[in-house]
Amino acid sequence: MAETKIPKATAKRLPIYYRYLNILHDSDKNRVSSTELSEAVKVDSATIRRDFSYFGALGKRGYGYDVDSLLKFFKKILNQDKLTNAALIGVGNLGNALLNFNFHQNSNVRISAAFDVRPDLANTVQSGVPIYPMSELRKQLEDQQIKIVILTVPESVAQNVTDDAIAGGVRGILNFTPLRVSVPTNVRVQNVDLTNELQTLIYFLDHYNEEE
Amino acid sequence: MAETKIPKATAKRLPIYYRYLNILHDSDKNRVSSTELSEAVKVDSATIRRDFSYFGALGKRGYGYDVDSLLKFFKKILNQDKLTNAALIGVGNLGNALLNFNFHQNSNVRISAAFDVRPDLANTVQSGVPIYPMSELRKQLEDQQIKIVILTVPESVAQNVTDDAIAGGVRGILNFTPLRVSVPTNVRVQNVDLTNELQTLIYFLDHYNEEE
DNA sequence: TTTTTATTGAAAATTATTTCACAAATCGTC
DNA sequence: GACGATTTGTGAAATAATTTTCAATAAAAA
Structure with missing residues (x-):
């Protein structure tokens, strides 16, 4: 059921990321870097990259993260695709x-x-x-x-x-x-x-x- | 001002201890062990002892902690003696x-x-x-x-x-x-x-x- | 008094989390 | 295509927090 157990500290940050990804999505941004995310959610960018990496390679080097696919991924993870x-x-x-x-x-x-x-x-x-x-x-x-x-x-x-x-x-x-x-x-x-x-x-x- | 910086995790638990000490005080208990506290506040007893020890030796070996003096101490620490x-x-x-x-x-x-x-x-x-x-x-x-x-x-x-x-x-x-x-x-x-x-x-x- | 039991305080070990720092990958431009 | 600028992903190091262990001591019992 769990994808090889994510640290609790990470789990607690997931909703924060999710929320900001929604904001980016709503403002039609389709790409975001860990640095940019970091400023918005007030979490160190290395921590963000580490957090994401527990779920696999979600980003692209030299590019950043694709807002839509990241959003979709977290929506699923956080069970926000169901009521x-x-x-x-x-x-x-x-x-x-x-x-x-x-x-x-x-x-x-x-x-x-x-x-x-x-x-x-x-x-x-x-x-x-x-x-x-x-x-x-x-x-x-x-x-x-x-x-x-x-x-x-x-x-x-x-x-x-x-x-x-x-x-x-x-x-x-x-x-x-x-x-x-x-x-x-x-x-x-x-x-x-x-x-x-x-x-x-x-x-x-x-x-x-x-x-x- | 700070008494050689307490870990944040400890600081966040202080109000929990404080609250339970008040309950003990109100029910006229005058002595408590880390084990007993542990059950009430759902924090491991070793963690409690460790937390307390940052403030010095507040308890007595073989006896436990004196509720009133511990309460007074935390009241001061948490600034609860002032409005x-x-x-x-x-x-x-x-x-x-x-x-x-x-x-x-x-x-x-x-x-x-x-x-x-x-x-x-x-x-x-x-x-x-x-x-x-x-x-x-x-x-x-x-x-x-x-x-x-x-x-x-x-x-x-x-x-x-x-x-x-x-x-x-x-x-x-x-x-x-x-x-x-x-x-x-x-x-x-x-x-x-x-x-x-x-x-x-x-x-x-x-x-x-x-x-x- | 002596022995047993309870319990702290603290050092050490362990576990968890964050941060650094850099190679590898990708993008955009010339 | 090659080049410079970005930016990830991640080992390794650093930091933080928890847990184990046990000697020391106090109280209670014998």
Whole structure:
């Protein structure tokens, strides 16, 4: 399934490249060099070439990379040639913003179902997405074959909800709660911890002055 | 200023430790081992000990770490013993959610000013935070001595707004736009790219199955 | 007191990632 | 075609981060 395992650091950069390739494509550029890419995405050009080379020789010496074929290649690699459905669990403050956040505009992901405990939300439609009661979580995930969830519930219930979601077949979790949830090894968690990010930023400001 | 430069990977974990130490403190635990911490924060115990050791010998062999003194230490290190004001630029969909997101509850950061282009928003107060017109960005940042901004504007204006903010003295940017903004070396950018996170998650799901 | 158990701190080994630097390939021009 | 200018792809070196290992020490038990 994997093409001889790409480094994680590389994998995390692929969407960044993909995004900029789309921009180039939309502006009808058909050729790009690693140096040019480097400036746009703020990644060293040697790193970009190394990243690309894990997938084979994608460029041409003395020429650069062909935008269209590179784009097509990454679209495939990133599964962006198919639509991926995700579920949002917890339609509170942040959850609501994510419902309106148009993932589908920039990527082939869309939130196709949402869940919340509040009885007045259950069985309504918010921003075009049906909201189900939490009691239906497992069943709906199974029925709709949803493999990815976005977790925006209160920390106190995060682990329970996670367990439920995994029971429903979920394989990837975008976790906005500060809790580091426990999951089996075949489930992937990507943590987005806003308080953390701010604190890290403050730390760097105070301790890594005037350099990079 | 810096205590002989800590690895970046370590710096990013400090807020995670800090948060869990607070939880331990609140539940009146006064001692913790690296193994116990490890389970809670999902970081290998050796990595935790290594991380701590950059700051000196904080623990006691055969005993573990004293929660209170460790907490006090990290509070200082992370500047959480002082209040840090941040500004939010762009009170749209996501920006609004962040205004309501209580950073102050979990950390000593609060959003003390917000900015938006919409004339109907300017000079109102949203969730207790005054909204200023964009034209006042630089002046307000200077006057209020705000060094950190949260950027939730449309991508198309991200670079301009960033330049303005930096002219106003900003040193750290939590960037929610997909644009990799250009900044001088003494300004730090922390990118939070939601579409990216989802795409990375999908990539890992498809290519790094059944292992870790 | 002595022994056992728990646990850190740090050196060393390992693994992962980035960067350098250059030969090889290709392009565009004369 | 030959030549100079570009630009990739990649070994090798450098740097960064994690993990192993274990001596030293503290606390608890005998």
